[in-house]
Amino acid sequence: MEGQLRMPDKEQEIEIHIPHRLGFEKVAMESAATVAAMMGFSSDRIEDLKTAVGEACINAIEHGGKGSPHERILVTLTSNESELRVDVENSGDAFPVEHGKPNIAEKMDGRSPTRGWGLFLIRSLVDKVEFRSHEGTNTTNMVICLDR
Amino acid sequence: MEQLKVEHKNRGDLGIIELIGDVTALAEESVMSASKNIDAAGARNVLLKFNKASYINSAGIAIIISLVSDARKKNQKVAVCGLSGHFKKVFDMIGLTDYLSIHDTEEAALEGFK
Numbered sequence: 001m002e003g004q005l006r007m008p009d010k011e012q013e014i015e016i017h018i019p020h021r022l023g024f025e026k027v028a029m030e031s032a033a034t035v036a037a038m039m040g041f042s043s044d045r046i047e048d049l050k051t052a053v054g055e056a057c058i059n060a061i062e063h064g065g066k067g068s069p070h071e072r073i074l075v076t077l078t079s080n081e082s083e084l085r086v087d088v089e090n091s092g093d094a095f096p097v098e099h100g101k102p103n104i105a106e107k108m109d110g111r112s113p114t115r116g117w118g119l120f121l122i123r124s125l126v127d128k129v130e131f132r133s134h135e136g137t138n139t140t141n142m143v144i145c146l147d148r
Numbered sequence: 149m150e151q152l153k154v155e156h157k158n159r160g161d162l163g164i165i166e167l168i169g170d171v172t173a174l175a176e177e178s179v180m181s182a183s184k185n186i187d188a189a190g191a192r193n194v195l196l197k198f199n200k201a202s203y204i205n206s207a208g209i210a211i212i213i214s215l216v217s218d219a220r221k222k223n224q225k226v227a228v229c230g231l232s233g234h235f236k237k238v239f240d241m242i243g244l245t246d247y248l249s250i251h252d253t254e255e256a257a258l259e260g261f262k
Contacts, residue, residue: 022173026203047234054205104243107210108217114210117242121206124241 006038011080017072018057020064020090025057028075032086035077039084039146048125049086049144055118056088056140064092064138082147083127088140094133154178156186162261163191164254165215167198171208179211183218194219195257196248198230209242216247225249227257 016031018024029050036046053075060073071091078085101120106112122129128143152169163186165179186194196212198204204212219226226248231239236250251257 025205029203044234047232050203051205051234051238054203058205058207102242104213104246107213108220108247110217114213114217115207117206117209121238121241 006040011078013079014077016075016077018075019072020061022058022061025054025061028057028073028086028088029054031075032077032084035079036084036144039079041084041144041146045144049084049142052122052125052129052142053086053088055122056086056142059095059118059140060088060090060092060138063095064090083143083145086142088142090138091136092138094138097131152178154182156182158186158189158191159258161190161192162195162258163187163189163193164195164197167196167202169199169202171198171202171204171211173205173207173211175208176211176214179215183215187222191224193225193227193261195254196226196228197254198228198232198235200230200232202230202232202235204235204238209238209244212244216244220247225261227251227260229254229257 014031014035016028018027032053033046033050036049057073057075064073074089076087098116098119102116103112107114122140122142126142127145130141132139152167152171152175155166155168157164165182165186167175216226228248229251231250239245239250249260251260
């Protein structure tokens with residue numbers, strides 16, 4: 001597209017460090033959206049990615065950062081010709097990884113808390129996701145693919 | 149984060165809560181306060197008005213579920229308008245569309261309540 005900045009075809013990596021404070025997930029979301037737009041993802045797919053990245057960062061913010069106040073969450077954006085990978089890494093307690101779709105009927109009836117949608121949204125909005133926890137480091141790895 | 153502004157008004161027996169900005173955990177007190185105010189003014193049904201540029205995270209979704217749950221206990225129907233295409237999809241994915249109706253505009257929502 002003439003005049004539009006595009007990502008080079010070879011793999012590029014961008015790192016962003018955000019503080020453990022709610023609100024700063026938007027920095028990661030907008031950065032991921034910018035890279036996805038440069039790669040040529042549709043606006044629908046970019047919105048999906050933004051929401052997923054936001055939820056992954058919120059998990060990291062809420063469950064980590066219990067150590068030094070200078071700790072940061074590392075968000076790594078890795079692009080290549082076919083996919084964009086977003087890794088969200090933090091140190092701290094592993095957040096509980098629940099499987100399956102939360103039951104909205106139970107939440108409406110007050111039988112379970114109304115929260116708990118983050119992981120479901122991440123799984124539903126990206127093409128691949130992995131949650132890892134190892135020796136005090138937690139990572140959410142998300143991938144969206146250009147051909148889907 | 150764009151600070152959320154919550155406004156409310158009543159149009160007949162419809163209570164309208166307008167959410168301007170990002171709908172996150174910080175929205176809870178304002179939204180529940182607006183809900184009490186429209187009830188006090190006689191609302192029999194509720195319309196949530198969003199702005200297409202709004203960001204709604206999972207904590208914001210939880211607040212909306214709480215509001216809908218409370219409305220159901222009072223036999224109030226809930227509609228929403230002004231959602232972006234993305235969040236219409238998210239509401240449907242979560243199953244919220246089983247508990248509320250989605251419209252493009254306030255007028256369309258009003259028609260839906262007739």
